[in-house]
Amino acid sequence: MIVTPDLPQETSAWRLDWPTSTGERVASATLKSTPDDFFVDEDLSLPDELATGGEHLCIRLQKKGDNTDYVARQLAALSGCRHFDVGFCGLKDRHAVTRQWFSVYRPGREDEDAAFLAQVAQSWPVMEHHRQPRKLRRGDHRGNFFELILRDVSGDADAVDRALTRLRDVGCPNYFGPQRFGHNGANLDRALTMDPSKLNRRGSRNPKKPGRGRATSGSGDSKNVLYFSAARSWLFNEVLGYRVKTGTWLETMDGEPGSGENQGIMVTGPLWGDGGTEAVSAQGELERALVAEYPGLAAVFSTTRMKPERRPLRMLPGALEWQWQGSDQLLLRFWLAPGQYATSLLSDVFDITDATRDAGQS
Known part of the structure; x- marks a missing residue:
């Protein structure tokens, strides 16, 4: 039996911060003090x-x-x-x-x-x-290399090293970054009032790759696509946040899509679509109960004909390494797969201040 979690109803004060893998952040830091502090190199291959x-x-x-x-x-x-x-x-x-x-x-x-x-x-x-011979399309790359500098790092250096070691070896929750939801969740507010019938295509270009699909609009209404994607991503984060809070985000549940096909199945969460979720049994019940707490967002998917998809719950950075540059500055290098957010990775360890947002930049 699924007990519906005690989560807030739809509101303009959207949750944009979700549980960390350990339940705490061990330090604070400032990101993007200058553009040179955030270097990204796309890996096309x-x-x-x-x-x-x-x-x-x-x-x-x-x-x-x-x-x-x-x-x-x-x-x-x-x-x-x-x-x-x-x-x-x-x-x-x-x-x-x-x-x-x-x-x-x-x-x-x-x-x-x-x-x-x-x-x-x-x-x-x-x-x-x-x-x-063909045009580049979303998700065609293998991933992205990052080289970031965190400044004003405040916290115990040994605790930071231990947290980063765990991040390298175990990974962290694969949340969509808050930038996807707009300022204070404005994209989610707009999703509640959009016309979902304009998002009238079902499926994605490459359904075999979890989390790689995208909403498309036959009318070319890119704003509706943006709001639809924000709603889908936020619901995924809510499900993942619950799995993290209950300590099940690394465990396969009964009803995980594909779990009967092989032993190395990836633990995933829902990218909501027409029909809701591809999960069944206990996992499907849980996901539907969580999304049912937000009937307005759920209604966005009722007429879109967008196929439900899956996204991994875990983000595991490749080749993560770090180096202290003095007592309050940290250099990090790592690789992430497409659709994964460096800010979500960092936020599992640090309380991050984005210098560009504090400066009022968009």
């Missing part, structure tokens, strides 16, 4: 057969102070193509130094590539380039 020529020119740029969509629009303007004809694997932070891949549709214009790249280089350093 395409198969060789996709980098041997084609109609799309792929460019790896380094940017600072510009968001991904702005760069994509500028590349389209420089190339004389539609904004839609520029592809990228994911959004990257504006307040950071990021190396990111873009694809630009330029059929039959190979002889003009050098001149075009020279134009691009006037705004952003071009790290490398190649041609390939």
Whole structure:
């Protein structure tokens, strides 16, 4: 029997902070004091057969102070193509130094590539380039390398080292970052009033990859897509937060999708869709009971025809290493899979102050 947890009803004061893996944060720190403190390098690693020529020119740029969509629009303007004809694997932070891949549709214009790249280089350093037969799409990359500097670290250094060692070996809850929900959860407020019928496509481009699907809109209403994704992500965080609080986030429950197929099944949570969740039995009952606490958000999915998907509950960073630079500054390096948030990883150990938000930057 599932006991519905004592969670708050829908409100404008959305929860945007969820339980940590150990129940506490051992230190506080400041992130993004300068853009150079947050470095991201996109790991594309395409198969060789996709980098041997084609109609799309792929460019790896380094940017600072510009968001991904702005760069994509500028590349389209420089190339004389539609904004839609520029592809990228994911959004990257504006307040950071990021190396990111873009694809630009330029059929039959190979002889003009050098001149075009020279134009691009006037705004952003071009790290490398190649041609390939298809456009880059969301989630095409293998992941992202991060090199971050935390400043004003306050806490016991030995406790921080122990917490980071546990983070390296065990991982942490795979929460969506609070930036997905807008300022004070504004995207969630808007999700409650959006027209879900405009999100009328079912399924995702690659349903075999958990958590990689995305809402798409036949009408091109990107704002509705944003609000839909925020609602879906917040419900996932609520389910994960409950599993963390009850100590079950690393354990397979009865009803986990795919649990009868192999012994190495991944522990996942729901990305809600038409029909709710793919989980059944005890896990399905739990997930439905948790989401039922938010009927307004649940109703967003009633007419979208979006297929339910799954996302891993655990985030395990690759090659995590750290180095103290004095008593209050810490350098961290690690790799994360697509769709995982560095801020969520850090927040499992540190009470993080984002310097760009405190400065009123967006």
